Amino acid sequence: MKILSDIAALLTGMWITWKHMFRRPVTIQYPEEKRQPYPRYRARIVLTRDPDGGERCVACQLCSAACPVDCISMQPTEDTDGRRSAEWFRINFARCIFCGLCAEACPTLAIQMTPDFEICTRDIMDLVYEKEDLLIDGCGKSSHYNFYRHAGIGVTQPRGNGAEELPPVDVRGLLP
Amino acid sequence: MMYDTIDIALLLAKIALVFFVILTLAAYLVFAERKVLAWIQDRKGPNRVGPFGLLQPLADLIKLLTKEDFRPIGADKWLFYLAPAMAAIPAIMIFAVIPFGAPLTLFGHTVLLQVSDLNVGLLLFMALSSIAVYGVALGGWASNSKYALLGSIRGLAQLISYELSMGLSLVPVVMLARSFRLSDIVNAQSGCWFIVYQPLAFVIFLISIAAECKRIPFELPEAEGELVAGFHTEYSGMRFGLFFVGEYINIIVLGGLAATFFLGGWHGPFLPPVVWFSAKVLAFAFLFIWMRGTLPRLRYDQLMHFGWKILTPLALVNIVVTGWWLVLRG
Ligand code: SF4
Ligand code: SF4
Numbered sequence: 001m002k003i004l005s006d007i008a009a010l011l012t013g014m015w016i017t018w019k020h021m022f023r024r025p026v027t028i029q030y031p032e033e034k035r036q037p038y039p040r041y042r043a044r045i046v047l048t049r050d051p052d053g054g055e056r057c058v059a060c061q062l063c064s065a066a067c068p069v070d071c072i073s074m075q076p077t078e079d080t081d082g083r084r085s086a087e088w089f090r091i092n093f094a095r096c097i098f099c100g101l102c103a104e105a106c107p108t109l110a111i112q113m114t115p116d117f118e119i120c121t122r123d124i125m126d127l128v129y130e131k132e133d134l135l136i137d138g139c140g141k142s143s144h145y146n147f148y149r150h151a152g153i154g155v156t157q158p159r160g161n162g163a164e165e166l167p168p169v170d171v172r173g174l175l176p
Numbered sequence: 177m178m179y180d181t182i183d184i185a186l187l188l189a190k191i192a193l194v195f196f197v198i199l200t201l202a203a204y205l206v207f208a209e210r211k212v213l214a215w216i217q218d219r220k221g222p223n224r225v226g227p228f229g230l231l232q233p234l235a236d237l238i239k240l241l242t243k244e245d246f247r248p249i250g251a252d253k254w255l256f257y258l259a260p261a262m263a264a265i266p267a268i269m270i271f272a273v274i275p276f277g278a279p280l281t282l283f284g285h286t287v288l289l290q291v292s293d294l295n296v297g298l299l300l301f302m303a304l305s306s307i308a309v310y311g312v313a314l315g316g317w318a319s320n321s322k323y324a325l326l327g328s329i330r331g332l333a334q335l336i337s338y339e340l341s342m343g344l345s346l347v348p349v350v351m352l353a354r355s356f357r358l359s360d361i362v363n364a365q366s367g368c369w370f371i372v373y374q375p376l377a378f379v380i381f382l383i384s385i386a387a388e389c390k391r392i393p394f395e396l397p398e399a400e401g402e403l404v405a406g407f408h409t410e411y412s413g414m415r416f417g418l419f420f421v422g423e424y425i426n427i428i429v430l431g432g433l434a435a436t437f438f439l440g441g442w443h444g445p446f447l448p449p450v451v452w453f454s455a456k457v458l459a460f461a462f463l464f465i466w467m468r469g470t471l472p473r474l475r476y477d478q479l480m481h482f483g484w485k486i487l488t489p490l491a492l493v494n495i496v497v498t499g500w501w502l503v504l505r506g
Contacts, residue, residue, distance in 0.1 A: 020215070020218060021216055025215070025219050026218045027218075
């Protein structure tokens with residue numbers, strides 16, 4: 001009988017919702033009860049330093065090119081030793097969608113996402129972060145990487161001194 | 177019958193009491209609904225305003241009162257402003273005939289715990305419940321909006337599908353109690369509740385009142401998934417609130433009627449009659465909320481099919497069988 005199976009189906013549904021009434025709610029009571037996000041959670045962005053304390057960012061503009069909402073801007077500059085850095089570096093968090101594409105694009109691992117999501121304020125202009133607000137003293141998630149050890153040939157160390165870099169070949173010595 | 181001052185004072189006190197209790201209860205039913213639905217969905221529900229969120233209805237009221245009272249261009253002004261009241265007032269008027277407790281004796285007067293012991297109480301209920309649909313129909317029509325109009329058309333289609341079976345399911349009750357007077361119906365159940373004799377009529381009545389108060393398996397006139405909010409799409413502020421409160425008053429009133437007709441009204445062992453009556457009403461309210469948290473919405477052709485081809489014939493058969501049974505029993 002179809003009607004009997006229909007009634008049984010209705011009662012099954014009622015029984016399931018009845019059971020759920022006595023379950024513990026999954027709600028997290030936010031301001032009182034805070035959830036610790038995972039380390040790779042994508043929230044407030046920082047600019048990190050390399051293990052030797054130098055700024056990692058080389059102002060290559062790749063993050064700002066990758067950003068789908070164009071909220072990163074910077075002015076590149078070059079030191080006397082040929083090392084590049086950003087004169088100013090600005091992220092507009094009011095616009096950022098925390099997609100993490102900038103962090104993925106960065107060749108020097110300078111720009112990184114942190115799990116700190118509580119950055120809302122009353123004044124929207126407070127969400128425009130300058131370089132001083134973004135730059136931190138630590139290395140962030142990659143504690144060993146130093147871009148200039150692997151690349152930037154001849155900028156911070158003489159040729160052939162980088163990690164995994166062979167001494168320069170004496171071109172003439174290879175002559176038969 | 178002669179009335180003296182005390183009689184009139186008692187009557188006015190009863191009316192004030194009923195108004196106060198019903199309106200408060202309706203506000204807290206909204207709160208209860210939000211809580212129970214939240215529990216069903218593994219959430220916590222409103223818990224910020226006051227202890228356990230108990231002041232939430234007050235906050236809702238303030239919000240509704242301070243909102244803009246909006247009227248769409250081209251809306252029929254008078255009907256648009258009157259419709260919410262037309263939906264809410266009949267609902268609360270029905271409560272006048274429901275006996276909510278055993279008669280008391282105060283100042284040497286017998287006080288019926290019922291605003292008016294009308295000898296055609298049941299018919300008054302049928303009439304008022306049909307009038308209530310005018311609020312829905314005219315509100316939707318006056319809004320000058322397609323969603324509202326569709327909602328009110330559905331409201332009418334729904335009315336003609338359940339009203340008949342609701343009336344027919346009450347005929348056996350009248351046959352058993354031999355009266356249209358609600359206090360007689362309650363007294364006829366002092367021994368045994370009518371649900372025992374009339375389980376089928378009870379089920380039909382329950383389904384019909386679910387349709388009458390536009391609750392979820394039958395909330396076609398609102399159908400927020402398809403019609404935005406149906407007949408009250410264009411209403412804002414306290415006018416929307418009035419529709420809303422009318423619906424919850426309807427739940428209380430229809431729960432009270434179901435208790436009166438089938439569950440013995442205020443009769444019950446040990447506890448005082450008023451407590452029994454309230455418990456039964458709240459049980460029905462809980463059942464409706466629980467159904468809302470569980471069941472999907474029917475299409476309106478399904479509802480009409482169900483009302484006309486299943487409920488109405490069943491109710492008719494039930495009347496005939498009850499008649500035979502009454503005749504054979506003598
Ligand atoms: S997280 Fe996405 S939106 Fe935000 S700055 Fe980076 S690339 Fe732009
Ligand atoms: S943060 Fe990274 S990607 Fe952006 S400019 Fe600096 S080095 Fe380039």
